[in-house]
Amino acid sequence: MENLLELKKVNKRFGGVITALDVDMTVKAGEIHGLIGPNGAGKTTLLNLISGITPVDSGSISFAGEDITEYPAHKRARMGIARTFQQPRFLERSDIEENMLLSNDVAKPMHFFRSFFSKKDNSYIQELDELTRVAGFGFGLQDDMSSLTYGQKKLLEIVRSMLTHPKVILVDEPAAGLNSVEIENAVKLLQIAAKERGIGIVLIEHAMDMIMNVCDNITVLNFGQVIACGVPDEVSANEEVIAAYLGREKNA
Amino acid sequence: MKKKINTNTLILGGVSLVALLVMYLVVPSVSSVYMMTVLNGAIIFYVACLGITVMLGMGGMVSFAAISFMGIGAYASANLSLKLGVPTIVSMLGAILVSMLAALIIGAVLLRLSGTFFTFSTVALVQISYSIFTNWKEVTGGPDGMGGISTFEFFGVKAVKPNENYMVLLTVGILCALFVLRLKKTNLGRALSSVRDNEIAAKIMGVNVYRTKLAAFVIAAALAGLAGSLMVHNHHFVAATSFTFDQSTTFVIMAMLGGVSNPFGVFMGTVLITMLPEWLKPLQEYIRLVYGLGVMLLMVFMPMGLWGLFTGWVKKLKAKFKIGHKVMIGISSTKEG
Numbered sequence: 001m002e003n004l005l006e007l008k009k010v011n012k013r014f015g016g017v018i019t020a021l022d023v024d025m026t027v028k029a030g031e032i033h034g035l036i037g038p039n040g041a042g043k044t045t046l047l048n049l050i051s052g053i054t055p056v057d058s059g060s061i062s063f064a065g066e067d068i069t070e071y072p073a074h075k076r077a078r079m080g081i082a083r084t085f086q087q088p089r090f091l092e093r094s095d096i097e098e099n100m101l102l103s104n105d106v107a108k109p110m111h112f113f114r115s116f117f118s119k120k121d122n123s124y125i126q127e128l129d130e131l132t133r134v135a136g137f138g139f140g141l142q143d144d145m146s147s148l149t150y151g152q153k154k155l156l157e158i159v160r161s162m163l164t165h166p167k168v169i170l171v172d173e174p175a176a177g178l179n180s181v182e183i184e185n186a187v188k189l190l191q192i193a194a195k196e197r198g199i200g201i202v203l204i205e206h207a208m209d210m211i212m213n214v215c216d217n218i219t220v221l222n223f224g225q226v227i228a229c230g231v232p233d234e235v236s237a238n239e240e241v242i243a244a245y246l247g248r249e250k251n252a
Numbered sequence: 253m254k255k256k257i258n259t260n261t262l263i264l265g266g267v268s269l270v271a272l273l274v275m276y277l278v279v280p281s282v283s284s285v286y287m288m289t290v291l292n293g294a295i296i297f298y299v300a301c302l303g304i305t306v307m308l309g310m311g312g313m314v315s316f317a318a319i320s321f322m323g324i325g326a327y328a329s330a331n332l333s334l335k336l337g338v339p340t341i342v343s344m345l346g347a348i349l350v351s352m353l354a355a356l357i358i359g360a361v362l363l364r365l366s367g368t369f370f371t372f373s374t375v376a377l378v379q380i381s382y383s384i385f386t387n388w389k390e391v392t393g394g395p396d397g398m399g400g401i402s403t404f405e406f407f408g409v410k411a412v413k414p415n416e417n418y419m420v421l422l423t424v425g426i427l428c429a430l431f432v433l434r435l436k437k438t439n440l441g442r443a444l445s446s447v448r449d450n451e452i453a454a455k456i457m458g459v460n461v462y463r464t465k466l467a468a469f470v471i472a473a474a475l476a477g478l479a480g481s482l483m484v485h486n487h488h489f490v491a492a493t494s495f496t497f498d499q500s501t502t503f504v505i506m507a508m509l510g511g512v513s514n515p516f517g518v519f520m521g522t523v524l525i526t527m528l529p530e531w532l533k534p535l536q537e538y539i540r541l542v543y544g545l546g547v548m549l550l551m552v553f554m555p556m557g558l559w560g561l562f563t564g565w566v567k568k569l570k571a572k573f574k575i576g577h578k579v580m581i582g583i584s585s586t587k588e589g
Contacts (some may be wrong), residue, residue, distance in 0.1 A: 051456060053452060053455065053456075072460075073456065074454075074455050074458050074459055074460045074461070075458075075460075077455065077456055077457060077458035083456055085452075089450045089452060089456070090450070090453065091448075091449035091453065092449055093445070093449050094442075094445050094449065096581075098442055098445060101442055102443075102446055102457050103457060105442060105443070105457070105458070106457055106458040109458075110439055112439065112440050115439040115440070116434060116435070116438050128581055129581050129582060132581050132583070133583055135582070136583060137582055137583055137584075138581055138582030138583040138584030139581055139582060140579065140580055140581070141578070141579035141581050142578055142579070164458070
């Protein structure tokens with residue numbers, strides 16, 4: 001299968017701190033690609049580089065066969081790179097409906113004047129309803145964002161990213177702060193995205209059992225460098241990975 | 253397909269019908285000529301303040317620039333109708349176009365700044381535009397201003413008395429309010445809300461933050477320019493003293509006081525700020541003190557303005573009497589059948 005997302009020799013440093021050093025990574029359509037590593041390894045930075053929130057120092061990122069290294073974040077989003085955050089980011093002062101309509105705008109771009117004179121588009125509601133059921137909760141569409149719990153917001157963020165009909169979703173620690181039922185539902189959502197819709201997923205997560213169960217491939221980062229890449233079993237047996245997580249045995 | 257009419261629409265329709273009747277028929281017949289003049293001024297300010305609804309209420313950007321574009325619109329209209337003798341409608345459209353163009357150029361630069369820096373740059377803009385209005389004699393008439401500008405005239409019908417002007421101004425005001433209400437529901441409106449609430453989330457949702465802000469700035473300038481045009485045709489006179497920084501802060505207060513995110517709220521704020529000096533006249537020299545304290549207290553206890561208070565009540569009432577329909581999403585909708 002063709003590579004959907006391809007990073008080549010991507011570098012990024014903040015002052016003296018190297019957060020990405022010659023990072024290579026590829027993600028295929030329908031693949032769930034785990035991105036793990038100790039705290040501060042540069043995982044979230046890498047997602048920021050892919051989504052264009054922070055520019056790269058050097059290297060190239062290509063998406064769906066196009067070099068997007070110089071593209072601004074909003075253009076990448078419109079091309080089909082969606083993402084979620086460790087702390088969910090919504091329009092907190094707007095209601096849920098407005099938040100969902102915003103993702104519908106990405107899926108169905110429209111000229112301003114057409115939008116001005118056309119009726120409210122409710123075609124996304126059925127999809128929203130189906131995905132929310134998988135996510136295991138419910139809400140009134142006109143409710144305020146504040147009526148949702150933290151866990152529900154994190155799940156809704158995955159739903160929102162799917163509503164934009166993306167080709168790739170970058171998911172940043174979906175399980176953090178969620179209870180076990182919510183984690184299960186998050187996994188279900190990601191699997192629907194990858195297996196039923198063929199979306200490529202980059203998944204950052206510290207919950208190892210989740211990573212080992214759902215990922216097709218795993219890239220391990222440490223101090224901004226890729227130290228291992230492969231299928232879960234390979235990676236978990238890799239000595240460098242074990243060393244990065246547990247520390248190296250001291251030679252006498 | 254069956255047409256659904258829900259209680260929300262009925263109530264809203266009823267209230268707006270009554271409000272329209274009151275504004276078009278009752279107000280002009282019970283108000284004195286002086287009162288009509290005051291109200292006309294209020295509506296003109298209202299149109300400019302609607303621009304602040306777009307900038308601050310929807311986009312979260314504090315801008316004092318409204319007065320500059322009101323001036324640009326006013327002088328554009330004055331020149332168009334005095335020197336070229338164009339009909340009122342052309343002069344109004346001309347004012348809108350000129351101020352939009354100016355906003356596009358100025359905004360393209362100023363909006364490179366964000367937050368407080370942008371706000372201060374608009375303060376500077378107001379000072380610069382005031383100097384230009386005072387000194388560019390050929391176009392603005394300098395400190396003497398320009399007089400003898402024609403009154404409103406549409407298709408041969410002339411508005412002469414204040415209550416006739418009122419009809420014109422009211423209609424334009426309502427149209428502008430409807431435009432802003434509709435704008436909120438478009439993709440641009442949503443993009444603006446996202447810029448206000450979370451710029452990073454906005455980018456991730458494919459929103460071009462810079463262009464969205466610029467669009468809002470230009471729309472706000474169009475409204476301010478239109479207000480300027482209304483002003484010259486209403487007063488038949490224009491002078492630089494109308495476009496001071498002082499007046500610009502009054503606009504922001506009007507918008508904030510009523511509830512900046514909603515055209516109705518801004519309307520309440522505009523009327524209140526315009527009428528307060530009239531109502532407080534018996535206080536004589538203490539008028540400024542009471543006015544100032546009043547504004548401060550309102551801001552402390554009603555940060556969302558009068559409209560915020562009102563919508564809070566409406567929400568409670570709706571919840572109590574279960575008015576309005578709700579679209580239920582996800583699991584809970586099956587439980588409730």
